Amino acid sequence: MSRENHNGPTDEFTQARGTAYSHDSDAGEEVVEVQQLPLDSWHRARGGRMVAFAGYEMPVQYEGIMAEHLWTRAHAGLFDVSHMGQLLFSGPDVDAELETLLPGDIKGLGEGRMRYSLLLADNGGIHDDLMITRLGQENPFEIERGAFYMVVNGATKWDDLGVLREHLPDEVSINHLDEQALLALQGPEAVTALERVVPGVASLVFMTAAAFEYNGNPLWVSRSGYTGEDGFEISLPGEAAESFAEALCAQPEVKPIGLGARDSLRLEAGLPLYGHDLDLETTPVAADLGFALSKRRREEGGFPGHARILLEREQGPIVKRVGLIVEGRQPVREGAAVVGADGSDVGKVTSGGFAPTVEKPIAMAYVPVALATPGTRITLAQRGKVHHAEVVAMPFVPHRYVRKG
Known part of the structure; x- marks a missing residue:
């Protein structure tokens, strides 16, 4: 863990690679350094097919994306998401300072409560989306009560750190938990399996978190995830990750799941x-x-x-993210054009693939607001071929989060 005090089945696998670089003085070129996860050898021993993603070697699949996707929807899948950035924030008025960069009510966030938020740019665009939690007195990070734990995307974490360091005052300390692993256990049977290994986690509900222990190792467990299913994310010391993963996969409900199924699951859940x-x-x-x-x-x-964002709320944006069901069996991938009545490009597909649960190709796209109403017919163009689709409400598969009450 390093202290960094602030001073002053889709195309995703080929587009988000190599975020860690070193300078090769002999060649005079930047060389990509692909890092290894704490569970690298564990993945390989279990048959994980490794690919470079977000600067790390990560398992894209074990027995097949379709099978892993359906297993998670029916049982429980274990995902290694240790490439994500885990950050701690502490210091005077840290909640107020974070509100200068995030549009959520951070001041009103209770201890052990989580919130989805956005790291915003001056133009109202998005640097990253993230999860933030206020820590209580009992936390595994040896940090003061009222500090904040944040999880950011792996491919953007270094850029995020740059933005945060630049805009937060010196009094706010940023701690990058670079030696922590992060595992996600997702699916309707996740709570049954995890409760056997970590008694007490069943008391959590969606978007809450608390400190637990496994074999003397401190855990930070949240009831959250990126699949639309009930599930948990567990932060733990990297050296404890293998024994913990083994304990989870010893449960009959649990299998390891790769990046491919993680992407198809989040797409069905309508998550960007x-x-x-x-x-x-x-x-x-x-x-x-x-x-x-x-x-x-x-x-x-x-x-x-905020001025631009609030104006868009009042008057409406020019384009809007929508869900699409694509006719036929051929998936439409990221980059496909949304074609207007006059044949011009009026929008684009940003994610797409075959949805195993829906048993149809689905996609997300940005389209003009006039075309964003569910039921609207859409024409798509991909590699010279025309596809037809219909705008539908998201998520494509209902969320199954366990909420209070």
């Missing part, structure tokens, strides 16, 4: 992927993420791009 469905030119309103703009913050402003 940064760098594909979200970027610096996309606002929260266009991305249909208005729920991340807390009521108090909408009224008070004070976050980057």
